[in-house]
Amino acid sequence: MTRPPARPRRADALRNYERLLAAAAEAFAEHGPQAPLDDIARAAGVGNATLYRHFPTRQALLEAVYHDHIQSLCRRAEDLASAPQPAAALMSWLKGVVAQGSAAHGLAASLMAAMEGPAESWCRKAVSDAGAALLARAQEAGEIRIDITVRQLLKLVNAIALATEDEPKPEEADLIFDILLNGLRTPSGQRAEA
Amino acid sequence: MTRPPARPRRADALRNYERLLAAAAEAFAEHGPQAPLDDIARAAGVGNATLYRHFPTRQALLEAVYHDHIQSLCRRAEDLASAPQPAAALMSWLKGVVAQGSAAHGLAASLMAAMEGPAESWCRKAVSDAGAALLARAQEAGEIRIDITVRQLLKLVNAIALATEDEPKPEEADLIFDILLNGLRTPSGQRAEA
DNA sequence: ACCTGAACACCGTTCAAGT
DNA sequence: ACCTGAACACCGTTCAAGT
Numbered sequence: 001m002t003r004p005p006a007r008p009r010r011a012d013a014l015r016n017y018e019r020l021l022a023a024a025a026e027a028f029a030e031h032g033p034q035a036p037l038d039d040i041a042r043a044a045g046v047g048n049a050t051l052y053r054h055f056p057t058r059q060a061l062l063e064a065v066y067h068d069h070i071q072s073l074c075r076r077a078e079d080l081a082s083a084p085q086p087a088a089a090l091m092s093w094l095k096g097v098v099a100q101g102s103a104a105h106g107l108a109a110s111l112m113a114a115m116e117g118p119a120e121s122w123c124r125k126a127v128s129d130a131g132a133a134l135l136a137r138a139q140e141a142g143e144i145r146i147d148i149t150v151r152q153l154l155k156l157v158n159a160i161a162l163a164t165e166d167e168p169k170p171e172e173a174d175l176i177f178d179i180l181l182n183g184l185r186t187p188s189g190q191r192a193e194a
Numbered sequence: 195m196t197r198p199p200a201r202p203r204r205a206d207a208l209r210n211y212e213r214l215l216a217a218a219a220e221a222f223a224e225h226g227p228q229a230p231l232d233d234i235a236r237a238a239g240v241g242n243a244t245l246y247r248h249f250p251t252r253q254a255l256l257e258a259v260y261h262d263h264i265q266s267l268c269r270r271a272e273d274l275a276s277a278p279q280p281a282a283a284l285m286s287w288l289k290g291v292v293a294q295g296s297a298a299h300g301l302a303a304s305l306m307a308a309m310e311g312p313a314e315s316w317c318r319k320a321v322s323d324a325g326a327a328l329l330a331r332a333q334e335a336g337e338i339r340i341d342i343t344v345r346q347l348l349k350l351v352n353a354i355a356l357a358t359e360d361e362p363k364p365e366e367a368d369l370i371f372d373i374l375l376n377g378l379r380t381p382s383g384q385r386a387e388a
Numbered sequence: 389a390c391c392t393g394a395a396c397a398c399c400g401t402t403c404a405a406g407t
Numbered sequence: 408a409c410c411t412g413a414a415c416a417c418c419g420t421t422c423a424a425g426t
Binding site for chain 2: 057147155164176180181
């Protein structure tokens with residue numbers, strides 16, 4: 001199970017924590033993942049040092065803000081784990097990752113950073129575990145090339161989300177995603193033993 | 195023809211300009227494209243305002259530093275323009291873009307920024323014009339899907355370079371690039387009229 | 389324990405004064 | 408024309424003092 005980041009127990013600390021999350025969510029939505037931390041603290045009616053106490057890095061704050069989105073992605077992976085067509089299930093899930101990443105400005109950047117950051121990251125573990133099951137099944141079915149790892153796949157997908165982010169036309173993301181899916185299919189001559 | 199950024203004519207100004215370029219090249223190579231501009235000015239033995247005078251934005255400095263790399267990419271595109279196999283020529287060129295982008299830390303980021311930035315950017319125009327010829331020929335030959343644009347393609351390729359940058363194993367970049375190429379082939383049923 | 393504002397350090401940008 | 412260092416603004420991080 002993925003362990004949500006520890007919340008404070010004392011009443012006032014918890015209240016500040018929640019306010020910071022709400023303010024950060026709004027700031028990230030409006031100004032992107034680079035929104036000034038001081039502004040977030042001020043909007044939350046809290047000292048800037050308090051923000052830093054609860055969230056030691058910007059990445060920690062981002063992952064906390066997008067916690068629900070991330071968990072939702074993980075849950076969706078579980079739902080798809082026993083879908084009849086393994087490759088289609090993987091594709092559908094990846095499409096969701098891109099869609100969420102494009103919709104929630106900052107999520108794609110967070111996921112990308114998580115994939116490149118330390119392996120102990122909660123977010124990185126949760127999402128890559130979720131994807132790993134889908135990928136393995138699609139690979140065992142011989143539908144997806146076996147030489148790609150979850151991490152590479154997620155980096156690639158997030159790179160696409162970032163590259164097409166704030167693009168006026170959503171079909172551009174669809175097209176590029178389509179190209180990726182096309183490329184993921186097992187090349188001729190390469191088959192898993194299944 | 196692509197017009198290199200205007201150089202100063204006065205002797206002292208030109209000398210400062212060159213020194214800034216050399217210092218910036220070293221700083222970007224060592225500390226990445228986010229290297230502090232003040233450090234670059236100091237290393238060049240020049241006031242920081244002088245740097246800003248010559249290069250109004252960081253992007254302008256980056257494009258000037260990588261000017262030779264960019265021109266080299268454009269020249270290579272010209273060389274490939276009449277290669278016997280259009281699709282192979284395009285692929286070979288794109289592979290070069292990724293290779294250069296991964297080798298020269300900061301170039302990939304510059305190209306990506308150029309593709310997303312204003313259309314008037316010198317760098318953006320030069321590179322996309324170079325690629326456009328190769329892409330068009332491969333599409334007319336019916337080998338590459340017709341629904342992708344140069345800009346999308348370059349964004350995608352640079353996203354890959356960024357995603358695999360400073361990755362220990364170079365074969366990772368190769369793999370992901372291979373996936374992309376696989377995906378670019380014309381899907382069944384879609385053919386250009388030639 | 390937890391909070392706070394002020395202090396500090398850093399970096400990009402602008403400006404008044406120089407040649 | 409061009410250069411310069413200082414001034415300014417901004418933002419992240421740390422700290423001494425408070426409850």
